[in-house]
Amino acid sequence: MLAMSDINCIKHLRNKKGRSITKIKETLGINWRTAKKDADEDQLPESKIKQSNEMMYSKKWGDIISDWLFEDSKLKKRLRRTKKQMFNELRGLVLKVTIVHSVNLYLIGRIVIMKKKLIKGTIV
Structure with a gap:
């Protein structure tokens, strides 16, 4: 097989x-x-680019x-984590994060409602 520079030259x-x-x-x-094949071939071979799984890096799980x-x-x-242990720990972390996030959203909503009632003077 010829190098790309040779194919381009042909x-x-x-x-x-x-x-x-x-x-x-x-x-x-x-x-x-070889000369005929490379000269008359319409397309150059494309380099394959490995695509990484974006979810692991966008959610910060990859860093963890x-x-x-x-x-x-x-x-x-023998003391290292197995794949299953990592999965279970990660699932626990994600569950905690989603629960904390949900609680924070609820509290933020309640605080906003309380401030509105305080401004209107309905809360004594």
Whole structure:
């Protein structure tokens, strides 16, 4: 397989300079079939980009797990957290966060209502 620079060179010679496959073969010293395949192929191979799972990083779970892995790397293997333990601890943290968030929203709502009643003078 040729490098991308060679494929681009073959395409340039064929499309821009108008050289024949035989001339390209002789100039670059490659097989005729390789020159034909690379010169007449419409698309260049695309590089594959690995996409990370965004949820782990947008919710800050990735940072928590990274910290746990770093802490566990200092422990003996049998004392480290397993995947299941990490999952259960993370689920507990998320549940606590959602409960605390819900309570905070409720309290904020109650405080706003109390302030409105105080301003109107309905609370003595």
